[in-house]
Amino acid sequence: MRLSAKSATLLALLALITLSPIFFPSSFYYRVGSLIFINGLAVTGMVILIGYAGQISLGHAGFAGIGAYACALMPVHWGIPPVFAAILGAVISGVLAWLVGRPILRLKGYYLGVATLGFGVLVFMVLTNEAALTGGPDGTAVPDAGLRDLAKMAGLKLKSSEFWYWFCGLFLLAGAWLALNLHDSPTGRALRALHGSEVAARTVGVDVARYKLQAFVISAVYASVAGSLAAMQNQFVTPDVAGYMHSIEWVTMAVLGGAHSVLGAILGAGILTLLPQVLTAFAEYEHILLGLIMMLVMIFMRDGLLPSLLRLIRGKE
Amino acid sequence: MSTLLSVENIGISFGGLRAVHDVSFSLRPGEILSVIGPNGAGKTTLFNMISGVYQPEQGRVRLADEDVTGMRPDLLARRGLSRTFQNLQIFQNMSVLDNAIAGYHLSERGSLLADLLHLPASRQRARNARQGALRLLDRVGLERAAETEAANLSYGRLKRLEIARALAMRPKVLLLDEPAAGCNAVETEEIDRMIVEVAAEGVAILLVEHDMKMVMRISNHIVVLDHGQKIAEGDPATVSRDPRVIAAYLGTDAAPTPEEPAHA
Amino acid sequence: MPELLQFLFSGLTVGAVYALVALGFTIIYNASDVVNFAQGEFVMLGGMITVFTYAAGLPLPLAALVAIVVTSGIGVALNKLAIEPARGAPVVSLIIITIGASIFLRGAAQVLFGKQIHRFPAFSGDAPLRIGGATILPQSLWVIAGGLAVFVALYLFFTRTLTGKAVLATSNNRLAAQLVGINTNWVMTLSFGLSAAIGALAGVLATPITNTAYDIGIAVALKGFAAAMLGGMGNPKGALVGGLLLGIIEAMTAGYISSQYKDAAAFVIILLVLFAMPQGLFGAKQTERV
């Protein structure tokens, strides 16, 4: 039987997550792996927003900021356990996305881009300026979520980076599964339809505003969870998580890998997370090379890495 | 049967130009009403107002006795109004099949959660829509293209895809804007047949078309627009003889050539 | 009242810089719908090359000219080497290419010029002009004049010249542009060359006020982009007004409300404007029939 694209993607991911550690020369690579998964999760959200619904956001790091700071502040200020704080953070992100999404999503293209950018900047400013609450630009500590201890009790003794590797890997799998479910579902089709033509989508009965909002909210929750995971793992967070450079980075990852495909986008996240680690060997030439690689990929694989590679493979069949 | 769609004194202008002015007509189930008129007469604009793409500045639109003037297209769709576009509006980022399935949106949509979690209910709805869509593609002759990207179709085929998508909604009222444009005489006849079939199922059809053979062949009633205003109406035979219609639209040598026997 | 005037001067100074950057976005955008994320780096290059050629002993005007010409050449090279080979790529991919180019140029500048912050002397000295109890530096007038001049030039270019029309035609419908005989590659090359030159000019004029360093491009591009969107992308008038307005909003907020949230205020205003006018203040409404 031929594998459906969905099962193939999930299997590929599962294999990647479980088999990679065999080749890890040191436990540091678990850390990089977990960062890839965290970015991958956020970027999967971007696929739903950009790839499916065709809406751009340059402000999603703002939601990551909310997720991250929820884990940092709620336990300290209100005594909420970190895990619940993360869930609450996701809820807050979702609700906020719902609120700002309504007016913002009427805009199109670059105008939507600048509006979301503005939203991200506002979150960043609050996190930076309300130092009394957030610790200001130098950041604040995030209390230990205790998840590793939980794993220990369950008989899994893992180093911190190993634990987070598996934990974030699990989240990525779940996130990818949901996003893939969505793709060929009625909702996913409605999203892709409004991407293709809003007028036509409306005439077949798609409530365009509502579906855009759904995509926005879902992707915001993805970003928020990614932020929470990063904060809990790092046990420290600075307003940088919400910086617009991160938002742009996520969009770049998605487009570089192939914004229409979940696996492609995760690949993009993997490459752009890994590259800076690899390029440290070139010291001050790091940025030159990074920029060069990005340009080359987009010149020669204009629809993104994965779709172009797949076409190449299929072409040879 | 009673009136399904009625348009009363509808009108709109663009920067001083009265694109449509004071146009009224009504449409019963199973009826095929054609709107003809010179280029720029306001036919497409009329469609845009009825289907909620433009907000009319004057007049009313009633659908099954409900006032739906200026209602959002998606809400109109729920009430059974569907259309195709003169300037094609294809979901270029989707396969031909997905384009057709999108037409089933109203019957396949459900809860977001069910879709996210791939619950059986969601799967079932999607499966039903898919089967229906495949049947429709068959009907418009696109079955072999189902899996190709819509962006790769030739113009004439895209036109048919739009019709399939519109039919997928199982509309009560169907607005077709130049469905036969880009099709040759034989292909036009296929489309003819399809429209007549659909009308026979009780769908009210509003048609804009410049192919007079087709219009004369299948219309029950014709409304003629010029400069946004209704200048004539009646059955095909009456309208085609109307001197104003001939002068403004048909032209003097529009009479069927001996080689082309009129079908009507 | 002198405060108000001072805030206004401050806003105009900063706003004119934003406007110059925003104007730089206009041409490439008008030719290709691409927002060139490397525009900030053009501004940086304009300033940095002037710094180094000036330090090498060239008189300032000549140094500035060299900077503008070289940067313009880099813009052309960017188009030839990265944008043109990607012909037919979707707009998002082209944008990512410009992001890549921006990282590349920044990296190259870091290696070439180092990480120090630089400045060269103001064109007409640092003695402030006093007007109604407030002061403004002569260099601010240079920047404002530069912004106005570029605006007028661009306005004439797009409304009065056939080449300007060809640029607009290229982004509106590339296929059709080719069909009427427009060499779209050449249009793109021209756009990148001109945009880069305008960016470099911005860098030359602003550096005595803002200072420059290899990595100023990001922040500069961000503000310029926001200004262009506020005014309406692609319209030189929008870029000019958007830039000045953004500067004035920031200065007024800093002066009267809170300097902490002045950037936030700018974005809040942008959001409000866009909710009321989804195409910015002067953005063209797209006419697309269905």
Add this chain to the structure above:
Amino acid sequence: MLEISELRSRYGRIEVLHGINLNVQSGEIVTVVGANGAGKTTLLRCISGTQPVSAGSVVFRGETITAVPAHRRIKRGITQSPEGRQIFTNLSVEENLRLGAFLFSDERVDKDMQDAFQMFPILREKRNLPAGGLSGGQQQMLAIARALMGRPNCLLLDEPSMGLAPILVQQIFDVVSGLKALNVTVLLVEQNAFGALKIADRGYVMETGQVTMDGPAEMLIADPRIREAYLGI
């Protein structure tokens, strides 16, 4: 004048023209008919240079232009009124026309523009409005007029009658016939095969990327297979 031999073209991996041979003599009107998806549009795009050719050649006035970029073919006098009209929606009607004569200087252009307005008076009325606001048929007129602004000596028309009112369809065909007097060569793709064949000197029939029949127009009109498959008679 125009000679196409063994022309092949593909979209990605799928070949849609499988070796087309076709020629048009100077001053001749040649029409191409074929079903949806036969490859007519692709053929015209290959000639105007907007679609890459994978094999075969396009020879124009004795010179091989297969590799000449689109914008330079205009210089040689090949203009096209493309499928889907492809007008500049954000520019005014007049600007659209002006750009149609992009390669020419002003004096000549003014006269041509008046001619265009003469032909389609509605364009004069709308000349300062954005072309995107035109009705479908008006846009089609603009596309044809724009192609004529290029003063072609070889005009490629892709379904020019599409979306035009009957009265105008006749006019378009008259205009095309009139071009003969100016010694303009016309390659006409039409779904209104009957009308097209009536004004054409010769015709070609395309099926799935191949030429299956060709000959003088009268012969094709009389051919029973053509009458059944394309003329619906």
Add this chain to the structure above:
Amino acid sequence: DIKIGASLSETGPAAFLGDPEAKTLRMEVDKINAEGGINGEKVELIMYDDAGDANKAKTFATRLVEDDEVIAVIGGTTTGTTMAMIPVFEDAEIPFISLAGAVDIIDPVKPFTFKTPHTDRMACEKIFTDMKARGFTKIGMISGSDGFGQSMQAQCKDVAEDAGVEIVADEVYGPQDADMTPQLTNIRGKGAEAILNSGMGQGPAVVTRNHKQLAIDAPLYQSHGVASKQFIELAGAEAAEGVRLPAAALLVADQLPDDDAQKPVVTAYSDAYKSATGEEVSTFGGHAHDALAILKAAIERAGSDDPVAIRDEIEASKEFIGTGGMVTYSPDDHLGLTQDAFRMLEIRDGDWTIAE
């Protein structure tokens, strides 16, 4: 080999600090190796650029510990990156000497974490003391919105009352802002007798120029965040005339009296840095110099590359003379500097001079 790690903000918003730090470390390690290494072993410096991003810094910290297996780490240019890295080193029991300003780094004391720069709190106290001595008690503050500026602003507000000064205006600017005249106009409007600018990078140069442009009478104080000659160039000698700031002796190496204990250290470093890089020294590079010197001495004393032994020896550093002053660590003081390590400098005729 002895592997020493570093994660610094060579690029990014704090590059103004991180760049000289990185250059200093490279230069000093080369020097150590040229002189035969430490305890006869060559030193290998493994240095990463975290670009001021806490998340990256944490990743590099992990990499240094788990992949590169270094025995000690220098760095954390900013407080944010430092705070993000601390748990990694504390966990792995690797000594870590930070180059960032905030008190929080060593207060409360963490066993493996040390730092070399003065705290911003000390800078505030030093400045306020000087202001009071000159008779200014109403202070206007203007601060950068980055970590450096905000942290110092908070500390200054905290110590103001004890120092007997009142902060009458409190303004902020963005690190890349081009004009601060509105903020300065407001400060003037509130009757400030002296103005303190806490910030680093290019912002303070703009503030200085604007201060001059507005012809404000209240004298301007800068923080130790601008302590390099480059600042004077950027601000312009004319505008910078009369600006005061607290800084280490390094900036005025040549003006120190010959009997000053720091003189040989600072002159040697200053000369070496200038000839190696062609740039003027800054106190930030000095912090890196001191950190490496303290570490080197500790490794020599420990005589092994056991991180815990090295940590113990770092903590035992006594009366170490560095560019920043005299350092004496103890189990409950991982800063080891006192107030008098700071000198109050004033810019006169385009150069630093000692004001006291």
